[in-house]
Amino acid sequence: MSKKEPILKINNIEVKYHEVILVIKGVSIEVPEGGIVALLGANGAGKSTTLKAVSGLLKHEDGEVTDGSIEFMGQRIDKMKAERIAKMGVVQVIEGRRVFEHLTVEQNLKVGAHMRKDARPLKDGLEMVYNYFPRLKEKRNEIAGFISGGEQQMTVVGRALMTNPKLILLDEPSMGLAPLLIHEIFNIITKLHQEEKISILLVEQNAKLALSVAPHAYVMENGRIVMDDSSEKLLENPDIKDFYLGLTDVGGRKSFRDVKHYKRRKRWLT
Amino acid sequence: MSTTWLPCSVYHQNYAQDHGWWQTRFIKGKMIALFIILFFVIPHFADEYWLSVFNQVGYTVLGALGVQLLIGYCGQITLGHAAFIAVGAYTSTLLILEFPWPKFMMDWGLAYPSSIIIAAIVAGIWSVLFGLPSARVKGFYLILTTMAAQFITVDFLITGYVSQIGGRGQAFSLPPGTIRVGPWVIDDDRKVYFMMIILVIICITCLVNLLRSRVGRAWVAIRDNDISAEVMGINIVKYKLFAFFVAGFIGGIAGSFWISNLAAISPEHFPWFWSLWLVGVILIGGVGSIHGTIFGSIFMVVVMEVLQLIVMQFVDTSWGERLFMDFLFLKEAAFGLAICVFMIFEPNGLAYRWWQTKNYFNLWPFSY
Numbered sequence: 001m002s003k004k005e006p007i008l009k010i011n012n013i014e015v016k017y018h019e020v021i022l023v024i025k026g027v028s029i030e031v032p033e034g035g036i037v038a039l040l041g042a043n044g045a046g047k048s049t050t051l052k053a054v055s056g057l058l059k060h061e062d063g064e065v066t067d068g069s070i071e072f073m074g075q076r077i078d079k080m081k082a083e084r085i086a087k088m089g090v091v092q093v094i095e096g097r098r099v100f101e102h103l104t105v106e107q108n109l110k111v112g113a114h115m116r117k118d119a120r121p122l123k124d125g126l127e128m129v130y131n132y133f134p135r136l137k138e139k140r141n142e143i144a145g146f147i148s149g150g151e152q153q154m155t156v157v158g159r160a161l162m163t164n165p166k167l168i169l170l171d172e173p174s175m176g177l178a179p180l181l182i183h184e185i186f187n188i189i190t191k192l193h194q195e196e197k198i199s200i201l202l203v204e205q206n207a208k209l210a211l212s213v214a215p216h217a218y219v220m221e222n223g224r225i226v227m228d229d230s231s232e233k234l235l236e237n238p239d240i241k242d243f244y245l246g247l248t249d250v251g252g253r254k255s256f257r258d259v260k261h262y263k264r265r266k267r268w269l270t
Numbered sequence: 271m272s273t274t275w276l277p278c279s280v281y282h283q284n285y286a287q288d289h290g291w292w293q294t295r296f297i298k299g300k301m302i303a304l305f306i307i308l309f310f311v312i313p314h315f316a317d318e319y320w321l322s323v324f325n326q327v328g329y330t331v332l333g334a335l336g337v338q339l340l341i342g343y344c345g346q347i348t349l350g351h352a353a354f355i356a357v358g359a360y361t362s363t364l365l366i367l368e369f370p371w372p373k374f375m376m377d378w379g380l381a382y383p384s385s386i387i388i389a390a391i392v393a394g395i396w397s398v399l400f401g402l403p404s405a406r407v408k409g410f411y412l413i414l415t416t417m418a419a420q421f422i423t424v425d426f427l428i429t430g431y432v433s434q435i436g437g438r439g440q441a442f443s444l445p446p447g448t449i450r451v452g453p454w455v456i457d458d459d460r461k462v463y464f465m466m467i468i469l470v471i472i473c474i475t476c477l478v479n480l481l482r483s484r485v486g487r488a489w490v491a492i493r494d495n496d497i498s499a500e501v502m503g504i505n506i507v508k509y510k511l512f513a514f515f516v517a518g519f520i521g522g523i524a525g526s527f528w529i530s531n532l533a534a535i536s537p538e539h540f541p542w543f544w545s546l547w548l549v550g551v552i553l554i555g556g557v558g559s560i561h562g563t564i565f566g567s568i569f570m571v572v573v574m575e576v577l578q579l580i581v582m583q584f585v586d587t588s589w590g591e592r593l594f595m596d597f598l599f600l601k602e603a604a605f606g607l608a609i610c611v612f613m614i615f616e617p618n619g620l621a622y623r624w625w626q627t628k629n630y631f632n633l634w635p636f637s638y
Contacts, residue, residue: 060497086503094501100494111491114484115503163503
């Protein structure tokens with residue numbers, strides 16, 4: 001095989017909640033080693049569920065991967081426990097800034113280094129995180145529950161970095177943050193990707209930003225992948241423009257006929 | 271509890287200072303003063319009655335430490351901790367009474383100290399057994415499974431079977447001279463006091479150090495957000511069970527320490543109410559704080575003693591006599607009232623007030 005093996009290969013998976021509710025219907029995603037892949041989609045499309053399927057968190061919500069397989073570096077992980085998967089180097093940044101709010105920022109980061117037993121890499125890791133997020137260094141002795149939302153998001157991303165991951169699953173890093181802060185965080189994410197060679201699977205509502213960061217993207221709707229292409233092509237796509245980027249074709253007013261037209265096409269797509 | 275601010279004009283310049291036990295010279299002085307008070311002033315000036323009060327406080331601290339660890343640091347609510355204290359006490363007693371110790375162990379007075387260690391381990395394992403459901407259930411459901419620990423252990427196994435060993439009937443009494451640590455025979459309150467203070471210091475030091483390590487961080491991570499903790503690669507079940515083990519271990523130490531004061535034990539010393547009482551102690555002292563455990567224990571024991579003194583004043587009157595007869599109920603009512611008042615006016619417990627006061631003085635001229 002001349003083609004490089006992808007680091008994460010989601011192969012036609014099907015996810016059911018409570019053994020009856022079918023949420024993901026045959027999703028296949030590939031993340032190349034050292035690449036960024038974005039996952040777009042409306043609310044309830046199944047993006048977060050896909051990430052949880054990868055990181056093994058589905059069982060907390062009584063969900064299960066009932067079909068297909070998930071391979072990480074050639075090894076099947078869809079039946080593994082979450083902490084085993086984390087040990088293999090897949091770490092999810094859960095949406096909604098789940099810091100440990102009674103620990104200080106530095107203790108939060110140290111929890112991230114839980115899997116590293118000795119002190120030396122812990123110190124290097126802290127040094128690296130403080131390098132990327134200088135703001136965290138100033139706040140390191142503050143209680144994480146009391147710092148601002150942007151700083152909490154930085155803490156959570158930093159904590160994920162401390163695990164020494166090979167693949168980060170980022171779930172909506174921009175949620176509820178000011179646009180400037182979002183830019184800062186995305187700049188850091190691209191920098192991370194370039195310097196640390198970490199692969200990233202990014203779920204994001206802000207399609208424009210996500211497509212500017214990721215060279216390749218998948219679009220999900222109703223639990224299926226409806227489109228998958230390089231970002232330049234997706235940015236040119238009239239449907240994406242219309243529904244995710246908020247631009248109309250000719251810059252004129254939107255007519256209901258077009259909407260109906262898209263709805264019909266969408267039905268055909270799904 | 272949160273970190274304390276440093277006093278004005280004190281700055282840390284390196285990690286060692288940042289992580290030091292005693293970060294300023296004032297704190298060092300304070301701790302040395304506390305040491306002198308605990309080891310010299312109190313045993314020298316307190317009379318037998320006050321020493322017994324202090325022993326009661328120490329026993330409550332040792333018992334509540336495990337509850338504090340489970341509820342305050344690992345988020346596993348437990349209402350059956352008296353069971354593990356009972357396991358510790360009974361293991362220790364049975365070892366002293368029934369176990370054929372080698373002669374040199376008896377001569378050097380090592381039987382009781384080694385029985386404390388064995389009792390602690392047995393209680394820890396017993397606690398892990400009842401911690402197993404925590405792998406599956408959380409919150410209210412876990413409360414019920416820990417209550418089951420109480421009823422199965424104390425009401426069923428100990429009352430029904432363990433107490434019958436040796437055909438002594440219900441109560442085990444320890445003959446004088448059997449409780450011996452090295453050359454000292456523990457036979458009065460002053461000696462019990464010294465043993466108590468040493469055990470409390472050892473247990474608190476070990477627990478606080480454990481809480482500063484990666485184990486402690488994993489526990490707090492599980493308490494704050496168990497899903498995030500799992501994503502960080504923490505084996506949740508393992509760490510929950512380890513928390514149960516440590517809590518049971520300290521409970522076992524508490525139990526086997528307390529037999530030195532009681533000199534006779536029966537299942538009535540470990541009622542379910544005592545489990546509830548320990549939870550009340552940490553609620554009043556402050557959940558998630560070792561200071562809180564100590565403050566809560568002092569508060570509860572002192573309030574009960576004061577209440578008893580007040581009731582004693584009225585013993586001569588006819589209604590006072592009834593009050594005295596009903597003291598047990600009065601005690602429970604006071605316990606309920608204290609919890610209510612604290613939940614409403616001081617939900618963070620006494621430790622929070624202590625923290626506020628400390629910060630007020632640390633930041634004193636420039637408190638902004």
